[in-house]
Amino acid sequence: MSKLLLIDGSSFLHRGYYAMPNLRNSQGEYTGAVYGLVSMLSRIINAEKPQFAAVCFDKSRHSFRTDFYPEYKGTRKETPTELKSQFALAFEVLEAFGIFAVEMDNYEADDLIGTLAKKGEAQGMKVDIYTGDRDLLQLITERITVHIAGSGKSAAESTPFDTAAMIEKYGFEPCRLIDFKALMGDTSDNIPGIAGVGEKTAQKLLSQFGSLENLLQNTEQIENEKLCQKVIAGEEQARLSYRLATICCEAPIEFDEETLRLKPCREEELLQLYRRLEFRSLMRPLEKAIMAKREAEGGMLFMQQETLPAAKAKKPVQPQKAASIFDEERPFDEPQTAFKPQIFPADEAALLKKLQQAKSIGLYISYSNAAIYGEINGIGFGFADGTGYHMEFMGELDRIRLQTYKDILENPSVTKLCYNLKETMLVLAANGIKLSGADFDCALAAYLLNSTKGDYPSDEILYADAALLPAGEKTAAFAAALFPVSQKQTEELKEAGMYDLFTNMEMPLVKVLFDMEREGIVVRRAELESISAELGAQINALTAEIYQLAGTEFNINSPKQLGEILFERLDIQGGKKTKTGYSTAAEILEELAPQNEIIAKILEYRTCAKLKSTYADGLHKLINQNTGKLHTSFKQTVTATGRLSSAEPNLQNIPVRYEEGRKLRKAFTPSQTGNMLLAADYNQIELRVLAHISGDEKLIHAFRNNEDIHTRTAMEVFGVSAEEMTPDLRRKAKAVNFGIVYGISDYGLGRDLGISRKEAHEYIEKYFERYPLVKKYQQKTIADAKEKGYVETIYGRRRYLPELRSSNFNIRSFAERMAINTPIQGSAADIMKIAMLRLAKAMQEKQLRSKLLLQVHDELILDVCPEELQILADLLKNTMQEAAELAVPLLADLKIGENWYN
Numbered sequence: 001m002s003k004l005l006l007i008d009g010s011s012f013l014h015r016g017y018y019a020m021p022n023l024r025n026s027q028g029e030y031t032g033a034v035y036g037l038v039s040m041l042s043r044i045i046n047a048e049k050p051q052f053a054a055v056c057f058d059k060s061r062h063s064f065r066t067d068f069y070p071e072y073k074g075t076r077k078e079t080p081t082e083l084k085s086q087f088a089l090a091f092e093v094l095e096a097f098g099i100f101a102v103e104m105d106n107y108e109a110d111d112l113i114g115t116l117a118k119k120g121e122a123q124g125m126k127v128d129i130y131t132g133d134r135d136l137l138q139l140i141t142e143r144i145t146v147h148i149a150g151s152g153k154s155a156a157e158s159t160p161f162d163t164a165a166m167i168e169k170y171g172f173e174p175c176r177l178i179d180f181k182a183l184m185g186d187t188s189d190n191i192p193g194i195a196g197v198g199e200k201t202a203q204k205l206l207s208q209f210g211s212l213e214n215l216l217q218n219t220e221q222i223e224n225e226k227l228c229q230k231v232i233a234g235e236e237q238a239r240l241s242y243r244l245a246t247i248c249c250e251a252p253i254e255f256d257e258e259t260l261r262l263k264p265c266r267e268e269e270l271l272q273l274y275r276r277l278e279f280r281s282l283m284r285p286l287e288k289a290i291m292a293k294r295e296a297e298g299g300m301l302f303m304q305q306e307t308l309p310a311a312k313a314k315k316p317v318q319p320q321k322a323a324s325i326f327d328e329e330r331p332f333d334e335p336q337t338a339f340k341p342q343i344f345p346a347d348e349a350a351l352l353k354k355l356q357q358a359k360s361i362g363l364y365i366s367y368s369n370a371a372i373y374g375e376i377n378g379i380g381f382g383f384a385d386g387t388g389y390h391m392e393f394m395g396e397l398d399r400i401r402l403q404t405y406k407d408i409l410e411n412p413s414v415t416k417l418c419y420n421l422k423e424t425m426l427v428l429a430a431n432g433i434k435l436s437g438a439d440f441d442c443a444l445a446a447y448l449l450n451s452t453k454g455d456y457p458s459d460e461i462l463y464a465d466a467a468l469l470p471a472g473e474k475t476a477a478f479a480a481a482l483f484p485v486s487q488k489q490t491e492e493l494k495e496a497g498m499y500d501l502f503t504n505m506e507m508p509l510v511k512v513l514f515d516m517e518r519e520g521i522v523v524r525r526a527e528l529e530s531i532s533a534e535l536g537a538q539i540n541a542l543t544a545e546i547y548q549l550a551g552t553e554f555n556i557n558s559p560k561q562l563g564e565i566l567f568e569r570l571d572i573q574g575g576k577k578t579k580t581g582y583s584t585a586a587e588i589l590e591e592l593a594p595q596n597e598i599i600a601k602i603l604e605y606r607t608c609a610k611l612k613s614t615y616a617d618g619l620h621k622l623i624n625q626n627t628g629k630l631h632t633s634f635k636q637t638v639t640a641t642g643r644l645s646s647a648e649p650n651l652q653n654i655p656v657r658y659e660e661g662r663k664l665r666k667a668f669t670p671s672q673t674g675n676m677l678l679a680a681d682y683n684q685i686e687l688r689v690l691a692h693i694s695g696d697e698k699l700i701h702a703f704r705n706n707e708d709i710h711t712r713t714a715m716e717v718f719g720v721s722a723e724e725m726t727p728d729l730r731r732k733a734k735a736v737n738f739g740i741v742y743g744i745s746d747y748g749l750g751r752d753l754g755i756s757r758k759e760a761h762e763y764i765e766k767y768f769e770r771y772p773l774v775k776k777y778q779q780k781t782i783a784d785a786k787e788k789g790y791v792e793t794i795y796g797r798r799r800y801l802p803e804l805r806s807s808n809f810n811i812r813s814f815a816e817r818m819a820i821n822t823p824i825q826g827s828a829a830d831i832m833k834i835a836m837l838r839l840a841k842a843m844q845e846k847q848l849r850s851k852l853l854l855q856v857h858d859e860l861i862l863d864v865c866p867e868e869l870q871i872l873a874d875l876l877k878n879t880m881q882e883a884a885e886l887a888v889p890l891l892a893d894l895k896i897g898e899n900w901y902n
Contacts, residue, residue, distance in 0.1 A: 001124065001125065001126045001455070001635065001638070001647065002051045002052065002123075002124070002125045002126070002648070003048060003049070003050040003051055003052070003125060003126045003127075003128065004050060004051075004052040004053070004054075004116070004117070004120040004125045004126070004127045004128070004260065005044065005045065005048050005050035005052070005053040005054075005128050005130070005262075006053070006054055006056065006113045006116055006117055006120075006127065006128070006129045006130070007041060007044070007053070007054070007055040007056070007129075007130050007131075008056060008109055008110070008113060008129070008130065008131035008132065008133055008136070009037065009055040009056055009057040009090060009094075009101065009109060010056075010057045010058045010109045011109070011131050011132040011133050011149070012036065012037045012040050012041070012130075012131075012132070012149070013033045013034070013036070013037050013057075013083065013086060013087065013090060014033070014083070014132075015036060015040075015132055015149065016032060016033040016034065016035060016036015016037050016039075016040070017032055017033035017036065017080070017082070017083045017086070019032070019036050023035060025276070025277055025278040029085075029089075029277070030082040030083070030085055030086055031086070031089075031277045031278070031279070032086075033083055033086040033090070034086050034089050034090050034093055034277065035277070035279060037090055037093075038093060038279070038282065040130075040149070041055070041097075041099075044130050044147075044158075045262075048128055049457070049459075050128070050262060051261065051262060051368075052120070052125070052257065052260040052261055052262060053099050053100065053260065053262045054099070054100045054101070054102060054112075054116055054260055055090075055094055055099055055100070055101045055102070056101075056102055056103070056109040056110075056112040056113050056116070057087065057090075057101065057102070057103040057109050058103065058108050058109045059103040059104060059105055059107075060105075061073060061076075062105075062106070063106055063107060063108050063111075064106045064107065064248070064560070065108075065244055067106075067560065068243075068560070069240065069244060071190055072189065072190055072191070072244055073189050073190055074190050075187065075188075075190045076188070076190075089277075092273065093270070093273055096265060096266050096269045096270040096273055097265045097270065098262060098263030098264055098265045098266070099262065099263075100259055100260055102253065104251060104252075104253060107248065107251045110133065110135055110136055110247050111247055111248040111249075111251045112251055112253055113129055113131070113136060113139075113247075114136070114139055114247040114248060114249040114251075115248070115249050115250060115251040115253055115255075116253065116255060116260075117129060117139050117144050117249070118139075118249045119255035120255065121141060121143045121144055122614065123255070123257075123648070124633075124647030124648045124649070124650055125143070126143055126145075126454075126455060127143055127144040127145070128144075128145050128147065129144065129145070129146045129147065130147045130149065130158060131146065131147070131148065131149065132148065132149045134148060134177075135177070135181075135189075135245065135247065136247070137161055137166060137174055137177050138174050138175060138177040138178055138245075138246075138247060139174065139247060139249075140161060140162060140163055140166055140174035141163075141174070142163070142454075145160050145161065145162055146160075146161045147159065147160045147161070148161060161174075162454075164803055164811060164814070167808065167810045167811040167814060168803075168806060168808050168811050170203070171203050171206070171207060171808060171809075171810050172203070172206050172207070172810065173810075176206055176210075176211065177245075178212075178242055178245045178246050179206055179211050179212040179242065180202050180203070180206060181193065181241060181242075181245040182194075182212050182238045182239070182241040182242035182245055183197050183201075183202035183205060183206070183212065183215075183238060183241075184197050184198055184199055184201070184202040185197075185241060186241075186245070189244070189245075191241045191244045191245055192237045192240065192241055193234075193237065193238065193241050194230055194231060194233075194234030194237060194238050194241075195230060195233070195234055195237070196227075196230045196234075197227075197230060197231070197234070201227065205222075205231075207809075207810070208221075209221075210747060212238060212242055215231065216231070216235055216238065216239075219231050219232050239576055239583070243583060267286065267289065267290050268290065270286065271283065271286050271287065271290065274286060340386075340465075341382070341386055341387065341388045341463065341476065341477045341480035341481060342386055342387045342388070342480070343387075343388050343389075343390065343469075343473045343476045343477055343480075344387065344388070344389050344390075344476070345389070345390060345472075346379075346381070346389045346390055346391035347389075348401070348404065351381060351389045351391075352404065352405075354383060354387075354389075355381065355405065355408045355414075356408065358383055358384075358414065359413075359414065359415065360384060360414070360415040360416070360417065360483075361381055361382065361383060361408075361414060361415070361416055361417070361479075362380070362381065362382025362383070362388070362416075362417045362418075362478075362479040362480060362481070362482035362483055363379070363380070363381065363382075363409075363416050363417065363418050363424060363435075363438075363479060363482075364379070364380040364382070364418070364419055364458070364462075364475050364476075364478040364479040364482065365378075365379050365380075365423075365424050365427055365428070365475070366378045366379075366380075366471065366474075366475050367423070367427045373430060374426070374427045374428070374429070374430025374431045375427075376393045376398075376399070376402070376427060376431065377392070377393055377471065378390060378391060378392045378393055378471060378472050378475045379391045379393070379402070379475060380474075380475030380476040380477070380478055380479030380480075381476070381479050382417075382476070382478075382479030382480035382481070382482055382483060383480065383483075384483050386480055386483075387480060388475075388476030388477055388478075388479045388480030388481075389476055389479075390472040390473055390474075390475045390476035390479075391472075392471070392472040399431060402431055402433070403432070403433075406432075406433050409428065409433050409435055409436075410433060410434050410435065410436050411436060411437060412436040412437045413437065414437050415437050415438075415439055415440075416435065416437050416438040416439070416440075417438075417439075417440045417442070417482040417483065417486050418438050418440065418441050418442070418482070419441065419442045419443050419458055419461070419462060419478060419482065420441065420443045421438050421441035421443075421444065421507075421510050422441075422510045422513055422514050422517070422634075422636075424438070425438070425510070425511075425514045426514060426517060426518065429514075429518060438510075439507065440482075440486045440490075440507075441507065441510065442461055442462065442482055442485050442486055442489060443456045443458075443461060443637060444502070444506050444507065444510070444636060444637060445486070445489040445490075445493060445502060446461045446489065446637075447636065447637035448493065448496075448498050448501065448502055448506065448797070448798075449489065449492055449493065449496065449498075450800065451639075451640045451641075451642070451797070451798070451799050451800075452640045452799060452800060454638065456637060458478050459478075461485065462477075462478045462481040462482065462485055463477045463478055463480075463481040465477075466478060496798060497796045498796055498797065498798065500796070501795055501796055501797055501830075505795070505830065505833055505834065505837070506636060506833075508837055509636065509833055509836065509837060510636070511840075512836055512837060512840045512852070513634040513636070513644075515840070515851075515852070516634065516851075516852055516853060516854070516855075517631055517632065517633060517634060518631070519629075519851050519852075519853060519863075520624065520627055520629030520630055520631040520632075520853075521629055521630055521651070521668055521853045521854060521861075521863075522628060522629050522668070522669050522670065522671050523619065523623055523628075523629065523630050523667050523668055523669075524667045524669055525620060525623060525628075527666055527667035528616055528617075528619060528620045528664075528667045529620070531616045531663055531664060531666070531667065532612055532616035532617055532620070534663075535608050535611055535612040535616055535660065536612060538604075538608045538660070539605060539608050539609055539612065542601050542604055542605040542608065543556065543605065545601050546598060546601050546602060546605065549570075549596075549597065549598040549601065550565045550569065550570065550598060551569065552565070552569070556602065556605060559582075559583075559584045562584045562602070563575070563582030563583070563584050564582070566582070566584070566592075566596075566598070566599070567582050570596060570598065572592055572595050572596050572599070573592075573595065574591070574592050574595070575588070575592065576588055586603065586606070589602060589603055590603065607658055607660065608660060611655065611658070611660050611661055611664070615654070615655065615661070615664050616664065618649070619649060619664070619667075622648070622649050630649060630651065632646045632647065632648065632649060632650070632651045632854075633646070633647050633648050634646055634855065635647060639829075640799050640818075640822070641799065641821070641822050641825045641826040641829060642793065642797050642825075642826045642829040642830060642833075643825065643826075643829040643857065644829070644833075644855055646856075651854055651856070652854075652855075652856045652857060654668075654900075662901060663901060664901075665899065665900035665901035666899050666900070666901040666902075667899070668899055668900035668901075669898065669899045669900075670863045670864070670898070671851070671863050674865075674866050675850075675863055675864060675865055675866065676864050676866070676869065676896050676897065676898060677853075677861060677862070677863060677864070677896065677897055677898070677899065677900055678850075678861070678862045678864045678869070678872060678873060678876065678894065678895075678896050679859055679860065679861045679862070679894070679895045679896070680859065680860050680876045680877060680880055680892045680893065680894050680895075681858055681859040681892065681893050681895070682828070682831075682832070682858040682859070682880065682890065682891070682892055683890075683891040683892065683893055684709060684891075685828045685831065685832075685858055685890065686738075686741050686824050686825060686828050687699075687703075687709055687737060687738075687741065688703055688886060688888045688889075688890060689794075689823075689824050689827045689828050689831075689886070690740070690741055690774065690777075690824050691703055691886075691887060691888050692794075692886040692887045692888060693777060693794065693823060693824070693827070694771075694773045694774045694776070694777035695773050695777075695887065696771045696772070696773035696774050696777075697773070698716070698770060698771055699771055699774070699888075700887050700888055703888035703889065704888055704889065708730075709737060710730050710733045710734040710737060711725055711730055711733070713733040713734075713736060713737050713767070713770075714729045714730050714732070714733035716766075716767075716770035716771070717733060717736060717763060717766045717767050717770060718732075718733070718766075732753055732763070735749065735752050735753055736749065736763050736764065736767055739752070739764075740764075740767060740774060741820075741821060741824055741825075742817060742820070742821050743778065743816060743817035743818075743819075743820035743821055744764075744817075745813070745817075746758075746760040746761035746764055747760070748760075749763065749764065778820050781819055781820055781823065782804070782816050782819050782820070785801055785804055785819040786804045786805065789801065789802060789804075791818075791819050791822050791823050792823060793822070793823050793826035793827040793829075793830050794823070794827040794830065794884070795827065795830045797826050797830060799818070799822045799826065801815045801818055801819055803815035804816065804819065828858070831883050831884045831890070832855065832857075832858065832860075832883075834883045834884065835860070835879050835880045835883040836852070836855065836860065838879050838883065839852065839860070839875065839876060839879045839880075840852060842875055842879060843872075843875070846871070846875075848865075848868050848871070848872065849865050849868065850862055850863060850864040850865050850868050850872050851863045860876065860880070861900070862876065864896075869896075873894055873896075876892070876894070877892050877894055880892035
């Protein structure tokens with residue numbers, strides 16, 4: 001997974017300045033802030049090793065926030081003159097480093113970071129944000145981690161916050177930080193909040209009501225009368241504060257991968273800057289590096305700055321009370337440091353001789369760009385005696401040299417230990433080599449041993465000290481480390497009862513996914529262009545209609561102008577108004593849509609604009625120039641439950657909610673004329689798994705008799721007959737069914753159905769009355785997980801949940817929901833993997849020419865030759881339905897068409 005590093009430059013410059021306020025060179029030029037920034041940045045890049053990076057700055061005190069609230073940040077002191085002069089200097093140094101630096105009129109650094117983070121996340125990147133500003137915690141998601149720097153000289157020592165850490169620290173989810181600040185205000189930013197509401201009161205209110213909006217809509221439920229009056233009186237200020245505290249994630253900044261890519265630093269230019277600034281401790285290693293002609297890859301010069309040691313590999317923050325369980329049960333959170341490899345350059349004759357004599361080798365490949373293009377930077381070969389050899393790639397001659405090792409790499413009798421096996425196979429295949437004999441992937445093993453970690457960097461899994469090595473030697477060290485690490489992982493997999501899962505499910509699946517990624521899926525450019533043009537025409541037509549309904553032209557994308565049009569010019573009632581502006585968020589506009597048709601047009605305009613930019617135009621750019629196809633990357637090591645994910649691009653997320661979005665699937669077609677796309681989708685597999693593992697007789701009976709499970713649940717919960725059934729009752733029953741699978745709360749179900757919490761609670765209780773063994777399963781699962789520290793799927797896949805022992809109610813409740821859901825969702829994912837393996841094997845044995853293209857959660861999509869259609873339809877249906885023996889039948893629904901849409 002590509003990594004995007006985002007640095008709050010303004011925050012770090014301020015911290016550097018106050019840590020060393022009087023640092024100057026002999027010319028009297030103030031340099032302390034820049035020195036602090038460079039020092040912190042070096043350590044961070046050393047630890048994170050991103051492919052993409054940006055440093056964002058505030059351009060001035062003025063922003064769009066001061067337009068509607070001039071007092072915003074009005075209590076802050078003026079930036080010292082000694083610090084102001086260093087901002088331009090910081091840009092100069094960052095340019096020499098090869099790091100993109102940016103500032104923008106009307107937007108704060110937080111807004112630029114938020115925009116880039118969300119765009120990076122949409123591209124499938126892992127995003128790490130470093131800042132001293134806790135406002136950015138609101139951006140945390142599964143892929144976005146925020147690291148809060150310490151103060152003073154310890155600013156480079158950061159605390160990483162993911163969702164679990166956020167809940168543990170503050171008691172609420174990241175997105176609720178906005179609500180929190182809206183309630184209590186923020187003196188540093190001069191955000192008013194509600195008068196008389198402090199931190200503890202704000203936390204209590206959020207715990208009770210969940211959100212600011214729910215609080216303001218239900219003030220009668222506030223038990224303390226004085227507090228109730230404060231909230232009612234402070235509604236306007238709270239809404240203003242909410243607007244001020246919300247980071248804008250739609251700043252007009254382009255997300256250009258080439259601009260953001262971390263580039264090799266301009267060493268000579270950087271050295272001159274260091275000399276001018278008299279950064280002597282940074283000069284010496286740089287001079288040494290230049291003299292040694294050691295070209296570092298993509299900003300790896302940081303690795304050679306011996307005076308700035310690498311930061312410790314980051315670990316996700318875990319609840320303190322569960323730490324001992326986490327440490328005992330989850331291996332490989334700490335880097336492996338005992339192993340010390342012997343490293344050699346790749347003397348071809350000596351290396352070939354050693355390879356020809358070896359029964360097993362370690363293979364580690366460093367590559368850039370997508371694996372499908374096969375752009376190798378270096379290869380490491382490792383041996384059981386602890387030696388490692390490295391071969392660096394500088395051009396086409398090295399690619400020709402690679403063929404020298406082709407016979408060994410393709411020899412199935414020579415065992416290969418790898419790290420990220422699928423990517424290794426892809427990059428070699430792109431260079432004409434079909435890797436054989438690979439039987440161990442250390443990254444995949446590390447994932448099984450700790451599925452919630454999310455990231456498995458090689459210097460944590462293999463050899464921690466590699467961060468201090470040049471790029472070539474690093475590949476050799478990693479390759480040699482594969483032997484002791486794989487041996488240790490094998491023992492731990494066996495001890496955890498997951499060795500069979502590893503060897504018979506996850507490892508064989510690598511080859512299946514490799515074939516799917518290599519094959520890719522045809523995407524017709526002309527169709528995407530047509531859809532883009534159609535969306536463009538819709539956008540233009542909607543723009544004209546909106547202008548006509550508004551009676552004037554304005555910038556539809558400007559919240560300020562849109563608010564003035566809707567709530568002042570058109571006098572629409574019920575808008576969220578403050579003395580300084582209006583909110584035009586989607587949820588607000590949806591509530592007000594019945595009042596004026598312009599609102600529906602605006603919402604439709606936004607949908608079309610999103611579909612055009614992100615999908616119709618975005619997918620077009622990702623089509624492989626050589627194959628004319630999209631080659632997604634299927635990830636085995638991302639989700640904690642075992643489900644596969646898709647990235648670069650995410651083909652599991654093609655939008656289908658709107659017809660305009662569904663049309664995008666028309667562009668996805670078979671590989672040749674006459675072929676068809678065949679899809680098979682498991683019918684309610686997670687509910688069937690629930691019936692199996694709970695043993696509930698009524699659920700089992702319903703599935704065995706092929707009843708509509710949502711209708712059956714509606715009849716049981718609401719006490720109606722089949723004749724009395726309405727679409728609305730079935731919809732509510734469906735929400736209850738799937739909510740139970742995910743351990744939903746009465747609050748969550750009430751929110752989803754638009755009903756009161758009390759009514760939602762009654763629905764859940766009635767469900768458990770009718771399906772008592774489901775409740776018993778949930779209670780037993782949580783109790784067992786608290787005792788053991790983990791839950792398991794039917795096939796023994798573990799998910800560790802130390803959060804179950806947290807003293808914090810919110811984080812403990814979240815873990816309980818995961819304990820309920822993981823065995824269900826994870827077992828369904830395992831069943832799908834079994835079906836994929838059996839299908840691939842059967843297709844190979846029958847020598848079918850049809851291809852498996854995509855897996856979209858519970859669905860498989862194939863490119864089928866016409867003469868194989870009936871054979872494959874039967875094979876696909878039977879394979880999926882016979883993948884597991886459950887207490888209820890598995891059903892797979894088949895669909896066919898000349899494109900994905902049809």
